[in-house]
Amino acid sequence: MAKNIVRGYYDESYPPIPTGATRFWRRNLLWQAWRFIVLNLKIMRIIVGGHS
Amino acid sequence: MAKIVVLGAGISGHTAAAFLKKKLGRVHEVVVVSPGAYYQWIPSNIWVGVGKMTIDQVRFKLQPVYDRWKIDFRQAKATAVFPEGDQAMDRPYISIEYTGEARRGETDKIDYDYLVNATGPKLNFEATEGLGPNKFTHSVCSCDHAVATWGALQTCMLRMEEGEKLRFLIGTGHPTATCQGAAFEYALNVAYEIKSRGLLHMAEITWISNEYELGDFGMGGAFIKRGGYVTPTKVFSESIFAEYGIRWIKRAGVSKIEEGLAHYETLDGQMHTQPFDFAMLIPAFAGVGLKAFDKVGEDITAKLFAPSGFMKVDADYSGKAFEDWSVDDWPSVYQNPAFANIFATGIAFAPPHQISKPIKSPNGTLITPAPPRTGMPSGVIGKIVALNIVDQILTGRTVFKHRASMGKMGAACVVSAGFSLLKGNAATMTVFPIVPDWQKFPEWGRDLNYTMGEAGLAGHWIKLFLHYMFIHKAKGYPFWWLLPE
Numbered sequence: 333m334a335k336n337i338v339r340g341y342y343d344e345s346y347p348p349i350p351t352g353a354t355r356f357w358r359r360n361l362l363w364q365a366w367r368f369i370v371l372n373l374k375i376m377r378i379i380v381g382g383h384s
Numbered sequence: 385m386a387k388i389v390v391l392g393a394g395i396s397g398h399t400a401a402a403f404l405k406k407k408l409g410r411v412h413e414v415v416v417v418s419p420g421a422y423y424q425w426i427p428s429n430i431w432v433g434v435g436k437m438t439i440d441q442v443r444f445k446l447q448p449v450y451d452r453w454k455i456d457f458r459q460a461k462a463t464a465v466f467p468e469g470d471q472a473m474d475r476p477y478i479s480i481e482y483t484g485e486a487r488r489g490e491t492d493k494i495d496y497d498y499l500v501n502a503t504g505p506k507l508n509f510e511a512t513e514g515l516g517p518n519k520f521t522h523s524v525c526s527c528d529h530a531v532a533t534w535g536a537l538q539t540c541m542l543r544m545e546e547g548e549k550l551r552f553l554i555g556t557g558h559p560t561a562t563c564q565g566a567a568f569e570y571a572l573n574v575a576y577e578i579k580s581r582g583l584l585h586m587a588e589i590t591w592i593s594n595e596y597e598l599g600d601f602g603m604g605g606a607f608i609k610r611g612g613y614v615t616p617t618k619v620f621s622e623s624i625f626a627e628y629g630i631r632w633i634k635r636a637g638v639s640k641i642e643e644g645l646a647h648y649e650t651l652d653g654q655m656h657t658q659p660f661d662f663a664m665l666i667p668a669f670a671g672v673g674l675k676a677f678d679k680v681g682e683d684i685t686a687k688l689f690a691p692s693g694f695m696k697v698d699a700d701y702s703g704k705a706f707e708d709w710s711v712d713d714w715p716s717v718y719q720n721p722a723f724a725n726i727f728a729t730g731i732a733f734a735p736p737h738q739i740s741k742p743i744k745s746p747n748g749t750l751i752t753p754a755p756p757r758t759g760m761p762s763g764v765i766g767k768i769v770a771l772n773i774v775d776q777i778l779t780g781r782t783v784f785k786h787r788a789s790m791g792k793m794g795a796a797c798v799v800s801a802g803f804s805l806l807k808g809n810a811a812t813m814t815v816f817p818i819v820p821d822w823q824k825f826p827e828w829g830r831d832l833n834y835t836m837g838e839a840g841l842a843g844h845w846i847k848l849f850l851h852y853m854f855i856h857k858a859k860g861y862p863f864w865w866l867l868p869e
Contacts, residue, residue: 364840368842
């Protein structure tokens, strides 16, 4: 007889796990290309603003 | 003519030397002293440690680059600083011992007008019994270590393919170790490689860390906007580990390693053990052990260096209580308070205090990550120190024009698993500023518009892009100076 799957009682049972939709957007090339631009701009802003 | 000596050719020292020579030209002399023959782009050692890059993709020989730039390169380690000179030499100088094959063991003296100490850390494996590549654990702190670690990991893959279940332990190997980001990335890469071979059911991967909560990274953690909430990086980090099937042990100070067994103490004072078949644990960092002497030969090491061996700079070392710390305690020009012509950059400068709250176990063991100073901050600090020295030499100005405090500087950390452009994943984290500024950002300590975390292929592309961009810059290829640190 199959045992019950217990989700709980361990630290690793409680963090949020990505849904199928989240995984899809993480790999969607168009969306990720946009995020690539946004993240690079944020990183550039951090570098430029961080020293004078 | 001014003579500037740079100790170390890592991210900070190499950046400083490059800008010094570019701005000063042939009229002034730049000398670089480094014990290794190679420059290595350390962030990509993670990929060497999982066999996705070869050692020669993350390193290159310094001599040809310095020949092209007309920089005098000495493959040697510095042993002592004489900031006032001595009875025989009336100028400040450093003593060195050559490490290259041709002159190994020979000693020499190099005088200077300005000294930039960018030695990086000593990987203090000795601080934890049994830790280190020649003992019972592996490391990705240098490319040589990463190659050996990949060899050991390959053996583990074969054992799992033959039906053996194995335990992997990855994280920090000392109660005050830092560089959690590198260990975090290596854990994800190991999990990714095991998963891609269909062996995840044969592996038990455990993260062990001195962080109070996951996602602390030696910066006291951070808060980010996510899913309509402001959440701690703990949630972000735990979510990624859970997704990869990695379990974790937190608030743990590893005290001793035996063959296949890690001993550790947790913040509640309990002693535990964790068995392993493969372990990659980051050691504590210390200063490289440079000594300093005055003109009559008296030891003045304590005047230049903190007890940790890192060099004192323009920071507040008065030892305030955690609640009284401020971003203003952090240095901005990295000038030694005792000698105005000495600077310390990158990991070589002594931080004024930890960023994560220092907490001791009931047994008195401090179990808290040291502050990180790697990567982006190291490069930026190297650059502004070089520009200030150039400014002083060319104009005679004593007021520094360029400043870069970790309390006003941000950082990006890209943790990438896998290697291809279309497969794999990455977690991108940015924080601004690195040291939380509770006066300027009273609610969360940082600017939430520039402190963020997200997972996706974009971060993966950024990591690859950064690798090739920084190698291009370090090799001094066309327009290298336009690329950011």
